[in-house]
Amino acid sequence: MKTRIYNARILTMEEGRDIFRGELQIEDGRILYIGTSPKSGEAWDEEIDAGGNLIMPGFKNAHTHSAMTFLRSYADDMKLQEWLYEKVFPAEAKLTGEDIYWLTKLAIMEYLTSGITAAFDMYKLKAHSARAAQETGFRMTFCGDLNDFGGTVDDMEQDYLKYNEDPESLLSYRIGFHAEYTTNRKLMEEIAALAGKYKAPVCVHCSETKREVEECRERTGMTPVAYMDSLGLFRHGGVLFHGVHMDEADFDIIKERGIAVVTNPASNLKLASGIAPVKRYLDLGIPMAIGTDGPASNNCLDMFREMFLATGLQKVVCDDPEAVPAMDVLRMAAVTGAEAMGLSDCRTLTAGSRADLIMIDLMQPNMRPIHNIEKNIVYSGSKQNIKMTMVNGKVLYRDGAFLFGESPETIYENAERIAERILG
Amino acid sequence: MKTRIYNARILTMEEGRDIFRGELQIEDGRILYIGTSPKSGEAWDEEIDAGGNLIMPGFKNAHTHSAMTFLRSYADDMKLQEWLYEKVFPAEAKLTGEDIYWLTKLAIMEYLTSGITAAFDMYKLKAHSARAAQETGFRMTFCGDLNDFGGTVDDMEQDYLKYNEDPESLLSYRIGFHAEYTTNRKLMEEIAALAGKYKAPVCVHCSETKREVEECRERTGMTPVAYMDSLGLFRHGGVLFHGVHMDEADFDIIKERGIAVVTNPASNLKLASGIAPVKRYLDLGIPMAIGTDGPASNNCLDMFREMFLATGLQKVVCDDPEAVPAMDVLRMAAVTGAEAMGLSDCRTLTAGSRADLIMIDLMQPNMRPIHNIEKNIVYSGSKQNIKMTMVNGKVLYRDGAFLFGESPETIYENAERIAERILG
Numbered sequence: 001m002k003t004r005i006y007n008a009r010i011l012t013m014e015e016g017r018d019i020f021r022g023e024l025q026i027e028d029g030r031i032l033y034i035g036t037s038p039k040s041g042e043a044w045d046e047e048i049d050a051g052g053n054l055i056m057p058g059f060k061n062a063h064t065h066s067a068m069t070f071l072r073s074y075a076d077d078m079k080l081q082e083w084l085y086e087k088v089f090p091a092e093a094k095l096t097g098e099d100i101y102w103l104t105k106l107a108i109m110e111y112l113t114s115g116i117t118a119a120f121d122m123y124k125l126k127a128h129s130a131r132a133a134q135e136t137g138f139r140m141t142f143c144g145d146l147n148d149f150g151g152t153v154d155d156m157e158q159d160y161l162k163y164n165e166d167p168e169s170l171l172s173y174r175i176g177f178h179a180e181y182t183t184n185r186k187l188m189e190e191i192a193a194l195a196g197k198y199k200a201p202v203c204v205h206c207s208e209t210k211r212e213v214e215e216c217r218e219r220t221g222m223t224p225v226a227y228m229d230s231l232g233l234f235r236h237g238g239v240l241f242h243g244v245h246m247d248e249a250d251f252d253i254i255k256e257r258g259i260a261v262v263t264n265p266a267s268n269l270k271l272a273s274g275i276a277p278v279k280r281y282l283d284l285g286i287p288m289a290i291g292t293d294g295p296a297s298n299n300c301l302d303m304f305r306e307m308f309l310a311t312g313l314q315k316v317v318c319d320d321p322e323a324v325p326a327m328d329v330l331r332m333a334a335v336t337g338a339e340a341m342g343l344s345d346c347r348t349l350t351a352g353s354r355a356d357l358i359m360i361d362l363m364q365p366n367m368r369p370i371h372n373i374e375k376n377i378v379y380s381g382s383k384q385n386i387k388m389t390m391v392n393g394k395v396l397y398r399d400g401a402f403l404f405g406e407s408p409e410t411i412y413e414n415a416e417r418i419a420e421r422i423l424g
Numbered sequence: 425m426k427t428r429i430y431n432a433r434i435l436t437m438e439e440g441r442d443i444f445r446g447e448l449q450i451e452d453g454r455i456l457y458i459g460t461s462p463k464s465g466e467a468w469d470e471e472i473d474a475g476g477n478l479i480m481p482g483f484k485n486a487h488t489h490s491a492m493t494f495l496r497s498y499a500d501d502m503k504l505q506e507w508l509y510e511k512v513f514p515a516e517a518k519l520t521g522e523d524i525y526w527l528t529k530l531a532i533m534e535y536l537t538s539g540i541t542a543a544f545d546m547y548k549l550k551a552h553s554a555r556a557a558q559e560t561g562f563r564m565t566f567c568g569d570l571n572d573f574g575g576t577v578d579d580m581e582q583d584y585l586k587y588n589e590d591p592e593s594l595l596s597y598r599i600g601f602h603a604e605y606t607t608n609r610k611l612m613e614e615i616a617a618l619a620g621k622y623k624a625p626v627c628v629h630c631s632e633t634k635r636e637v638e639e640c641r642e643r644t645g646m647t648p649v650a651y652m653d654s655l656g657l658f659r660h661g662g663v664l665f666h667g668v669h670m671d672e673a674d675f676d677i678i679k680e681r682g683i684a685v686v687t688n689p690a691s692n693l694k695l696a697s698g699i700a701p702v703k704r705y706l707d708l709g710i711p712m713a714i715g716t717d718g719p720a721s722n723n724c725l726d727m728f729r730e731m732f733l734a735t736g737l738q739k740v741v742c743d744d745p746e747a748v749p750a751m752d753v754l755r756m757a758a759v760t761g762a763e764a765m766g767l768s769d770c771r772t773l774t775a776g777s778r779a780d781l782i783m784i785d786l787m788q789p790n791m792r793p794i795h796n797i798e799k800n801i802v803y804s805g806s807k808q809n810i811k812m813t814m815v816n817g818k819v820l821y822r823d824g825a826f827l828f829g830e831s832p833e834t835i836y837e838n839a840e841r842i843a844e845r846i847l848g
Binding site: 069070072073074079080083106107109110113266268269271272273274275295298299300301302304305308312313315316318319320321322323326363364365366368369370371372375376379380381382383384400408411412415416418419420423 | 497500507530531533694695697698699719723725726732736740742747789790792795800804805833840842843844
């Protein structure tokens with residue numbers, strides 16, 4: 001499959017490289033050529049006229065629970081811990097693998113409408129999410145979700161080996177567990193040992209709420225970051241989801257261990273969890289990425305909302321309108337997200353990289369006039385501006401149509417049926 | 425012109441009325457019939473199959489400066505007062521009436537993509553914005569923008585009489601001025617006298633930044649609310665734009681005078697102005713509406729972003745995930761906005777009301793499954809869900825196409841030309 005995208009503005013997201021006009025040539029899922037002086041005379045399977053619109057790397061949703069689509073707008077307006085224990089866990093207990101397959105497909109559709117080309121997905125029964133991702137052609141990195149209520153370290157090791165075996169696969173896997181407050185010490189030590197064996201980072205929900213931090217201090221005398229670090233979990237780095245409530249010693253550990261933090265600002269607002277110190281992390285040089293969190297808490301899977309919040313909230317909290325400029329936000333959403341997921345060839349648009357890219361519709365009133373496209377995207381962009389989403393060289397979404405070969409109605413009907421069965 | 429919209433879910437926004445399946449019949453800009461048992465046998469000029477999607481009243485953008493589209497992404501990341509005096513005012517001084525005509529058209533396009541059917545517009549040279557609104561068929565209420573740098577009370581009275589003369593017009597006018605900090609006492613007293621003459625409310629930017637409040641206290645010994653009230657400006661009510669920094673006495677005055685408050689959460693974040701006490705206002709029974717503010721500060725004109733922020737920020741600031749439930753937000757955006765603008769027949773969908781309405785696309789992944797459509801709109805909605813926008817019985821936007829009879833490209837080209845001329 002050879003594809004050419006021409007007549008484009010291109011933002012490669014390489015450090016220091018401005019937007020230029022040019023074209024991309026793609027073969028078998030990878031970018032063969034990107035620049036202003038294309039090789040001509042080739043035969044193309046597909047030629048796409050970008051019409052002057054912007055091509056840039058797709059967004060990476062660096063923290064989500066895709067199959068939770070069935071809980072969207074079901075149990076809103078509750079505190080996180082009650083919400084989790086009284087509503088979410090009992091409903092989730094009724095999910096079958098087949099349910100997860102359909103609900104993950106629904107989430108993937110929404111990712112595509114938001115220009116998201118890869119998701120870092122933490123959920124149970126991964127074989128079924130895997131099938132949903134493979135059938136739709138979507139890139140998914142699984143995050144281990146071990147906790148006291150399910151899973152074993154042996155299973156995690158098998159998944160780790162299985163999903164990371166084929167570097168050409170759309171799927172990959174990172175060691176992880178749910179959270180300090182749902183996982184006993186012995187299990188965390190076993191996870192640390194597994195991470196040590198593969199010299200791998202450990203990914204985990206961390207310091208999302210004040211209560212979580214306070215209860216950990218009561219139990220262990222330490223913050224979640226310090227406690228988990230004391231168990232050796234971050235010897236080879238890690239990824240913290242949320243990271244809202246941190247003290248000075250936490251920042252030191254995160255910096256020293258090379259840990260990345262994924263912020264989920266909409267979910268943190270909606271559950272009244274707090275506002276993560278994004279500017280502080282960035283000032284310290286800590287790699288930052290952005291996630292939507294699951295659709296039960298957010299309730300949508302919209303990278304544009306998250307991007308505006310990632311900067312807007314910092315401006316008001318830090319009383320500094322210059323806090324977290326637009327390019328930093330785009331880098332978090334498109335580049336560092338890939339790093340947090342271990343996707344080394346999905347970062348920027350360069351020859352040899354994966355063709356995971358999006359076309360931003362500049363022929364919309366919210367993108368006009370064009371003073372600064374990057375700022376327009378972060379401060380004015382919306383899902384309506386996603387004209388095309390391509391994963392691994394295949395166009396999965398274009399001009400509002402889903403092109404992965406299954407009708408949206410089938411997916412909607414299955415999601416409604418599952419929600420009805422479980423929630424009544 | 426007789427139009428029928430059938431096969432719809434309908435949310436009239438009348439107090440206590442749930443969503444039902446039915447149809448609307450519209451003639452000459454007004455709803456003739458709305459319900460489940462339509463009159464049949466009529467001849468229609470236009471029949472619209474809603475396909476099971478939701479029809480609801482359009483959103484009212486209760487505070488904006490439409491023609492500021494030319495400044496989008498031009499001068500971001502600055503403090504409000506420097507931004508205003510160093511960037512905005514000098515650039516605005518170069519605007520001609522023809523510029524304002526084109527720039528307002530660009531804003532109207534964006535309003536339509538966001539389901540906004542009316543805007544409360546504060547800007548200079550209103551005759552030109554008026555032409556833009558009339559040519560596109562968009563409803564616009566002008567707000568007086570008097571201040572020390574431009575305008576007279578006589579002109580304002582003439583505009584007040586001219587734009588309010590014809591109750592069938594798309595245009596109307598409310599007495600207002602820029603702000604306490606840009607308007608001298610004598611001028612404010614004259615405005616108060618004019619408002620007294622017509623028993624009319626006065627609309628004004630108020631307590632947007634801490635600095636504004638502090639400087640007013642230094643100058644007058646009072647907060648802006650108390651000072652303006654002491655001049656008799658709110659004898660017949662008023663509308664305060666922003667209302668971020670209020671003390672207890674301010675709340676009392678606002679409540680007692682029957683003043684409405686328009687919150688502009690995205691602009692307040694982006695300019696680091698603060699977070700308005702929306703929950704407090706609502707708890708006090710103060711009428712609340714939502715505005716985008718101008719595209720120079722926001723930078724976009726997106727009611728979905730504002731709706732999520734209007735609740736999300738309150739949840740985290742009040743440490744209360746139950747703060748400002750979704751229905752309250754929808755009411756602010758669709759109903760109370762009309763009241764703040766004096767549009768008594770654009771509030772809810774009832775027989776006799778104006779046909780200012782939108783169709784929300786429920787056949788999108790972010791609206792599925794359908795547990796609660798109101799929550800889906802507020803917590804998950806985006807511009808992508810606006811399938812149709814109708815103003816005064818005319819479809820102005822549908823399935824991504826602008827139907828007001830002018831090509832988007834012409835408007836984009838003019839906006840780019842103006843921005844280039846003024847900003848270089």
